[in-house]
Amino acid sequence: MLIEERLKELHEKIKRKVPKGITVASVEFEGPELVIYTDDPKSFADQDDLIKILARELRKRIVVRPTILEDPERAVTAIKEVVGDNAGITDIFFEQDTGEVLIEAEKPGVVIGKNGATLRDITKEIGWTPKVVRTPPIESSTVKQVRQYLRAAHQERKELLRRIGRRIHRDVIAKDQWIRVTTLGCCREVGRAAFLLSTPESRILIDCGENPGNSTSTPYLYVPEIHPLTQLDAVVLTHAHLDHCAYIPLLYKYGYTGPVYSTPPTRDLAAMLQLDYLDVMNKEGNTIPYSSNEVKEYIKHSIVINYGCVTDIAPDIKLTFHNAGHILGSAIAHFHIGDGLYNVAFTGDIHYGKSRLFNAATNHFPRLEALLMESTYGGAGDMQPPRAEAEEKLYSIISDVIGRGGKVIIPAFSVGRSQEVMLAIEEGIRLEKLPKMKVYLDGMIKEATAIHTTYPEYLNSDLRNLIFKEGLNPFLSDCFEQVDSPDKREKVITGDPCVVITTSGMLNGGPVMEYLRSLGSDERCALVFVGYQADGTLGRRIQKGWREIPIGNRETLVINLECFTVDGFSGHSDRRQLMNFVSHMQPKPEKIFTIHGEESKTLDLASSIYKKYHIQTMAPMNLETYRLV
Template identity: 60%
Template sequence: MSSVDKQLEDLKAEIEDELPPGISVSDVKYEGPELVVYTRDPKEFASNGDLIRKLASKLRKRITVRPDPDVLMDVTAAREKIREVIPEDAGVTDLDFHVDTGEVVIEAEKPGMVIGRHGSTLREITKAIGWTPEVVRTPPIESSTVSNVRNFLKQEREERRDILERVGRQIHREEMADEQWVRITTLGCCREVGRASFILSTAETRVLIDCGDKPGAEGEVPYLQVPEAAPLNSIDAVVLTHAHLDHSALIPLLFKYGYDGPIYCTEPTRDLMGLLTLDYLDVAAKEGRTPPYESEMVREAIKHTVPLEYGDVTDIAPDVKLTFHNAGHILGSAVSHFHIGDGLYNVAFSGDIHYEDTRLFNGAVNDFPRVETLVLESTYGGRNDYQTDQEDSERNLLDIISDTHEKGGKVVIPAFAVGRSQEIMLVLEEAMRSGKIPRMPVHLDGMIWEATAIHTTYPEYLRDNLRDRIFHEDENPFLAEEFNHIDAGEDERQEVTDGEPAIILSTSGMVTGGPIMSWLRHLGPDPDSTLVFVGYQAQGTLGRRIQNGWDEIPMNDRGNGRGGRGNTLSLKMDVETVDGFSGHADRQGLENFVKTMNPRPEKVLCVHGDERSVQDLSSALYHDYNMRTFAPKNLETFRFK
């Protein structure tokens, strides 16, 4: 008998000792980080509301209780009972029964009403039918991504359960190492922005954090071939902080080269990763480049994803616990806190953070019981990288829009589909509703509408007041009549160009390809129109060059702005930059993030910024807070124990 089988046998006996008479346990299994308890008495389990919580606390495990398939109520009868228990106002749109696991997935417009206070309605459902209910939200705006991901995971349930059982056995295996140490190896994004990737190693475990590309630098990928990362099938877990491509683009590539383990991220990060990586492949094909992997690898990545919620402490290896906290950067972005060993060491990776509250999100969390080392993004870590405050930024943007409208021109805003676009949409919706700017069409091009639909699917990750508005359909700001999804391609773009004053939000945010190139062709020669940058423009991107004054823009036939000698566009539209809308903390925000940590970390690694930014921030944190700081290069290894 393996050590894991013995462990499960002991857990089964311990659970049986804790249960009151009349409740049986037929089997216990690991599925990923969870302990799944099968019982022939699910209704009795549900009748004792504190039982699962007490077991989880005593065993220090995340526990799911499932009924044995042979004690399940007939599906037709169960469907009727569920409708009786759940209030009609909950807006149930689908009931999906899975006999193999005894689970029923309930899709509803108002999941909170299905769950009930402290899970009371869920317990009522189990008491009535014996099935284990799982609740998902019906997207207020239809999302093909959310629908496709849910359908795909439904089709792959059996294989996914096999994957989770294998992962669970890996997590709970017996520790083999005699010594204890902690190391971090930098595989990318050091003294540069992009290709974020790190290996966190212990004597027992190796975890890969992020695996992204580098904007504007085709072919520069993380150093996955070095001994710390290779072979990929020896990595125990992958943690994805958020879905932006400079952190997620090459996650599917791992599966092409042998990785077959879990990816830990939040649920919205999983969906957005699917959206952005599939688009990444599509753009590469349109530009005549060979994509680094096939779409099948994106599906593999989604199949291997284990979604975690903020604040859940989760075992991901025998000696590593992971907890996600809100990073305030984009939907589902997470500061990733690793607790290593039995109190041996604690490391936090900031991912990308925004420390102050925005219209979309609460600011980044920096409240941890312990952090000895912080790996901190430094995108705006330079000495003079202070952004305009939000109110001033919004006022500047609205002034530019009003001036351009008076001239009869169009405002073109290159924006990331995820995060900045929704922030700008909220500003524009409020400004038009309150009369600060004239009402005019706001055209959303590229993936912006689909990304917005995903935001409305997960309102619990948004700011409280915004979440409340989304719950009331007549107040959902994203459904304002001014917003128009461009879905007819060039013909519709030409119509907009020939039409009345308007605002165009278009991907790509750094002008490295996509629909923004078409808008430059249409409106670049128009001196009455304005191009407004509201997000970070990385070195080497066309966006940065235009920002720095280029007015002759290379345009090749593929429209990616990276070639086409002799084929140039004369840019006559105004070019403006409005700071303050970035999803990244500025220099002050980064310092405040560290300053208000209690206790403060002993060491800080400043990463994800150009050379000046990381060195400036590293120096300032050292001088101001007397902590050891580093501005590492790629392929450095730091040992902490």
């Protein structure tokens, strides 16, 4: 059936279902959604359950939009009149390509109203579909810029969403039934995550990242299985760390024109880190693989999905994101293929344990036949201490170094580890387990923290309650200070004893290098690793005991400061948690592939899972293809 015929059929079904007097002007596929255009959005708003009924019967994500949207300036006035002054509205953002209006308010409950009554009143008045979020305590320039760009590109975006929608909802033509996974990176190594999920109908790329500390940096994007890139139906991004997202803009440089699916915070964090990645490479004199224009293309083509929302991304594939517990917005990508034919999930990076920031990774699914799971700490001896023990060790190191007049340098990823360490140190100072001192943030850490406060629904309930009910936001503590210029960095280096949390986490570039150049020879100071150091990185060399390290053409880095590794802060599951993740999984998969780990660790974990749980396991190599069905 042609798309036009299918839309006509859906139009007729919807008209038969809606009460008399409600007009359905037209229907259109836009991205994964079926959009109903009406001249009378107020009447639709009065029918509380109508959209739910239509979505259930048509098995589509339904959105209702007016054929003519109220002028944004007049709509702002109307919203404020409906809501009143008590809500503390701080921003109103119109998403013209989706017909949604995002309302930021200090008291979102007032904007929502009892059982959503105020939201319905807003829809009746202006036609736009309102979404409400809490005003973030720290304003993010990244989020603001992403929203402004999407607003400017709304006409282009509307057209591409329609094109994507028609591709998603095309007829399934192939009579064969098979499913294959091709490994394009991240196997028996940590980094350059990239996997191709293929059926006779569809091709989905999962992640596309860099390989930190390795000259073979990119995934195998030149192999015939993935070419031409125009044949890809979608890219699915599990989370925003560069070893998973760095090369997604490169796809647009070489011809990809389709969507990238992620959670909302992953979109914003990825854009921030990609731009920072280009900036760092440029400053270090390296050839940049793409430009900021390709990052904009990625943003323009992004489609965001919240946890638990089942979404069509191809004619025969539905995607659902589940919490991975790793960093803000990180997701396990679960694919339902065919009409109940097969289910496969990619964990991305997972943390199967509650942290200061997030709940433990989800491991209960409606159905699951195959799982590709990370193995970063999959070796038999990879046991992390409890978080409380790790924090006490960190407190002890900091107290000793500050006491002898030194400085503590903590290299950390700007997303995830930095915020965990910030929360631990803030509590240590507040509870007087640590001396009062300045904690300097260098690199993108402050901006990443602002994005965390923009999406509080992705944080665990304890932290949300602390911030919003008890009025104690640890991220706003007076102990934290941003390093925002070379002059400020120099003052920190020559100033009083302090803690510096800085990027990059594996010492492969970024402001941490300036601190090491200046303080690396000072025996009073300390370097504290709180995250994984990949093979080939400067961080791994120092961790192994190197004390004179050539960097660049003519420079040698001298390391006399004390070096510590504090395990327990990692966003990855340790060996025990990985085994428990499988043990408590419901349902148990038939096949497990161990990926994203050094060779010995992926092999060890695969062998242990097979022996203990009698599940078929494989530790694939790069450039292999596995048939699942």
